[in-house]
Amino acid sequence: MNNINVHNDEGIDNLRKENEQLKLEIEYLTHELTASKESRARESDKSDIRFKRLFNHLTDAVYYFKIYDDGSAGNFIEVNETACQRLGYSREEMLALSPKDIDGLEAEEIKPIIDDVYDNDSTTFETVHVRKDGGRIPVEIKTHRFVVEGEMYLLSVCRDITERKNSEREIREAKEQFENIVESSTNGITILQDGKWVFANKAALTLFDAKTKEELLGRSIYDMLHPEFHMECKEIVKKGGIHPRLYRVWTTLRGKEVHTEVVSIPTTFQGKDANELIIQDITEQKKSDSMMIQAEKMNVVGQLAAGIAHEIRNPLTALKGFVQLFRSGTIPNEMFLNIMEAELERIDVISSEFLTLAQPANTDFNTVDMRDLVSNVIDLLDTEAFKKSISFVVENNVKETDVNGISSQLKQVFINLIKNAIEVMQNEGTITITFKNHEGFILISVHDEGVGMSEEQLKRLGEPFFTTKQNGTGLGLMVTYRIINQHNGEVNVESKVNAGTTFTVKLPLIAKVD
Incomplete structure (x- = not known):
């Protein structure tokens, strides 16, 4: 009897010890899980902060919105600070707008762009955004399409290309002005490449009795240049450099002899070395x-x-x-x-x-x-x-x-x-x-x-x-x-x-x- 009681007491003690050990292990696991969860939460918070900081400090405007099956766009779900500052809206005002509210293109102009965006995972195009005060900003947009739980979303990164457009306009205007100057010049202006005429202004066509550019361009200059100047001309082309006031005699397409003074200037034409000739008729x-x-x-x-x-x-x-x-x-x-x-x-x-x-x-x-x-x-x-x-x-x-x-x-x-x-x-x-x-x-x-x-x-x-x-x-x-x-x-x-x-x-x- 006493032996049985002793054995029972030992079993109860062992069971109690095991329960205590299990309790400690559960507490440890709980502590570790809690610590891990808190650590992940802290890391997640840090990642969110870093992402938001990066998102809002991008120099390009970023818009995130949903695309419906009919191709229409929903209101903005998220925008960065650059987008708000550029267009002059608060964040709350922006989230109440959709892309069609800020795009300055007409419906017929924007439709092919929307179709392209809908059909491709990534698309780049140019458009115009309208500010809150009515100002217009030329922009280049690169879109990225996402499908989440069967629904389509679009992330658009928008770059202000005002300076680029201004530069392009200045270059275009300078080119037009240069072309007007060249075409209105009383001197013949031509470009010589590989011994052939590849460009001629109106005065040059008149000088050489050409009715159209096709009559002159592609023709060898040696068909028209007096033979006594052939050797010197080839030598000048070979050596390069600027050669002012060269005396040259030509025979026009209609057989008339023309005396000229020529300035030869090295240049490039369509990516290849060439010579620009400025030709003054001195026959009279x-x-x-x-x-x-x-x-x-x-x-x-x-x-x-x-x-x-x-x-x-x-x-x-x-x-x-x-x-x-x-x-x-x-x-x-x-x-x-x-x-x-x-x-x-x-x-x-x-x-x-x-x-x-x-x-x-x-x-x-x-x-x-x-x-x-x-x-x-x-x-x-x-x-x-x-x-x-x-x-x-x-x-x-x-x-x-x-x-x-x-x-x-x-x-x-x-x-x-x-x-x-x-x-x-x-x-x-x-x-x-x-x-x-x-x-x-x-x-x-x-x-x-x-x-x-x-x-x-x-x-x-x-x-x-x-x-x-x-x-x-x-x-x-x-x-x-x-x-x-x-x-x-x-x-x-x-x-x-x-x-x-x-x-x-x-x-x-x-x-x-x-």
Whole structure:
């Protein structure tokens, strides 16, 4: 009996201990579950806070709303602060609106957009939103479609594209303005690519006698450009860079010859390298200049006539004397014959140069050796220089002297310059003529030891009828400047009072082909 009671007491104690242990474990689990639940709640609250902060600080407006089966949109379910600020509504006011209340497009304009949104998970489009105060904002919207428990919802992210639209408008207006300027220009404006015309304005079409752009575009320029300019044109395209005031002769689509000045500028067209050509028609100016050059040439010929007649009379007198000796019975000998031959050659050189001046001007560009040309001019003017005890010094150590030009016109230039140098000098002195090569050009300087010119006189050089000579017309230098300009060259002048003057003519050498 006692043993049974003892055993019962032990069982009750064990059961009590087990109950206590189970109670402790339940309390621990409850505590852990509670702690876990609280932790998850805290993390969830933190996530919600972070999400709301991010949602409301996006620079793009965000709208969330439901889409019904008929394609219509319900009121906004959620919007961020950017959406409210942009449109000028409070959050409560926004949640009472739907997309159709803020969209500025007409119904027929918005319908295809809605159909696209309804049929695609994601769509991007542009529209206009209307502010509460009536202001309109161009926007770009990217939509994302969601299906929740069988119902469709839309999240729209909306970006203000006012600046982009303003930039696009400015670019469009600038382009239209540029096109208007190009099309209204009196100069031909073209684009050359791979040796073909790819763009031409109205003036260019008129210049080349093209009735439509199709007649000109796609055609090789070498079909129209005078052959003498082909090599130089290819060289310019190859080297690139800006090339101003290029003289070019063309044959139009109707066979008419046109003289032009061209500016070549490197550019791009449809993503490829090209050359923009600005072409000025100088055909009429060319005729006028030609008449002026010819008139000035005749003026020079008239002034030289007396000197040349005197120069020819001297050898003729010698020849006449020898003839009289021979008639009187004097037997011709080697010395007499050599003198007579030298005098005849002198007459031949002078008369040939004089005839060259009197010939009609040749307008074709050919290879001209400037060394020979200047030498011939010196021979022609040597008599005038000799009368005033003026000598010539020629410094010529250059290798390249060939230019592309009109020989008679270039000869007239150096007759003008050297004759002027002789006239401005008193008795005795030296005229120095120097040749130099520099970066594809030949520079020919004519330096005199005359009285020189002031700064004010230098500024007026080349003006019609301005001259520093007592009986001058001023046309000689004007013609000189025009001729060199037409040969794509330059004339530079340096002068000091009582220290002489230097005229330097700069002409492009003929490009050497590798």
